[in-house]
Amino acid sequence: MKKKSNVIVFFTDQQRFDTTGVHGNPLGLTPNFDRMAMEGTHIYNSFTCQPVCGPARSSLQTGKYATATGCYINGIPLRQDEKTLAHHFNEAGYHTGYIGKWHLAGQEPVLEHQRGGYQYWLGANVLEYSSDAYDTVMYDNDNKPVKLPGYRVDAQTDAAIRYIDQHKDEPFFLFLSYLEPHHQNHSDNYPAPRGYEERYSGSQFVPGDLASLGGTAHAHLGGYYGMVKRIDEALGRLMDSLISLGLEEDTIIMFTSDHGCHFKTRNSEYKRSCHDSSIRVPTAFTGGCFKSGGRVKELVSLVDLPPTLLDAAGIPVPDSMQGRSVLPLVRGEKEGWPEEVLVQISESQVGRAIRTQRWKYSVRATGVNDSKDAGADTYGEDFLYDLQSDPHELNNLIGVEAFNHIAAELRMRLIARMQEAGETAPTIKPAEVKLNSGARRVSISDLRKKL
Known part of the structure; x- marks a missing residue:
């Protein structure tokens, strides 16, 4: 009997679509994502349905808009009766794991009943407050603090590789949620790995909106790009681990982000606006039915990604999900696909x-x-x-x-x-x-x- 496909969500925070080479960035920040997009399926026009951390995360866990989950602003815990991706994969016989930022609970550490059904837990509700770039602290299944060595991206990636190795003999669903390239709140900066900010500071590529509007890009873009570079290296390490464990052919990976970053050009902070700098994100799939899927040009919402993952794993998509699977688009079946995406905006x-x-x-x-x-x-x-x-x-x-x-x-x-x-x-x-x-x-x- 053929083993079910493993599924990994590689989730970044506050990453603009145009940080990637396949979207025209010339700095070579994302060779692994670019290869993933070219060899797998690239969702060229991918948009969040809510450019705020918690609301977007509630949508990605449930396949519903933030007004339907009730998490329409940060700080509202996800209701316990909401079925998440973890619940669906649990019922389908998968082992489920969550590593990283959650932002859907009411306290730190996250109590078991607020973890969305994930069996393995190594996370923090608001990772930007429990950790710093070189001081990563998350909490385990018993709510004990775990300090992980290394730069935060590497620390989380190490934990993910350990999880994959431990569960390589059973189908698993791993949700790997990074903080990068989100700013570090208490210092309002973008702390790249040592030496990385200097690579990209100065006369480097500046997207047209930032070049015209300014904001804080002149101070922060070097660090931001350095964080993106390390995230992409982490993606490469994760893929290497799958190859070495013989899991590459049996694993689907989805890469996406919760929202973009406009560097205080549209309001007094970094997101929470309707502009593409705030809502357009990089998204690609690889493995399984997504191999050689090409470039999907139709507009896809974050709310469409949960049903896509279930569909790709052969799990029935519940009627409660408001998004729709993109697999028909991958097969070239475009009839009936919406010609626009809806964005709900809060807090600003x-x-x-x-x-x-x-x-x-x-x-x-x-x-x-x-x-x-x-x-x-x-x-x-x-x-x-x-x-x-x-x-x-x-x-x-x-x-x-x-x-x-x-x-x-x-x-x-x-x-x-x-x-x-x-x-x-x-x-x-x-x-x-x-x-x-x-x-x-x-x-x-x-x-x-x-x-």
Whole structure:
């Protein structure tokens, strides 16, 4: 009887899509991810459904939007009655393990009933507070602190390799959740391994939005890139361990991140905005049915990844999941796939956005508590970007008369997607009309054209 495929989630925190070579970064930061994407399946247009740590993680564990899990802001524990990936893999006869940052519990260390059903546990609820770059402390199944030697990325990778070796003779599902390249909160910097920041500081590649808007990129990009480099080296080490243990052919790996990083260009911190710098993430699969899957160009949401993992492992996808498996896309079956992704935004605002191949449309609620309210009855239009002519989202077209018919069409599509996510249809107030300023007109047929 053929052994079930092992499944590994390689999960980073706050990683921009354009840190990778397959997305045009010329610095050679991610040769292992790039090879994984080229030899496996590259989800070229991959987006978070919530650019905040805890909410995004609740969606990745459950396949539901954050408003459905109830974890729509940081600090709300995942409900005990929510079925996670671990529960589904447990029921299918897998051994399940979690290593790293959780951010879905109410305290540190994480009590057993708040661990989402994972059998093996070596984690921290908020790893950026329990550890530092060279001071990694997590908690085991008995909630005892475990100090792991080495740079934090390496310490977690060592733990993951030990787990794989110990469970190589049974099917396992391992969720490996890194903090990098997230900033270190108490010092507000990006602590790369010693010597790595210097490699990438100075006159290196700066994405167009950061080059135009500034923010803290000039101070932090070297460290950030250094962290990405070490993360990719960890991916390579993990893959090497699978080869050496004879597990390469039997293991599916998914690489993704919870959200991106805009380096304080869009608000006073690093995420929580509708912009691609905040919501677009690197995602790829390798192994099993994902071998030679090519590049998937359709827009895929973080909420689609849990059903994809279950589907790839031959586990039935429950109706409760709001995302959908991407395996039909891998097989070339594109009919019926949504033409936009929905993004829910909290903490910096109560906002909603959709992203299509060409357009970004975002609305913001007024008269609500950004840190407490999950949604609103009324929103006002906030952003409209034409990503074909303005890929770095520098020219906000909302309210420009020549584009009001585009906004009207996207408004209806946003409301429909919110309803599909279980929200009540809101009222969205159009933006005040701005002067045309010679702006060109775009037709509805142009809007609907797939680029």
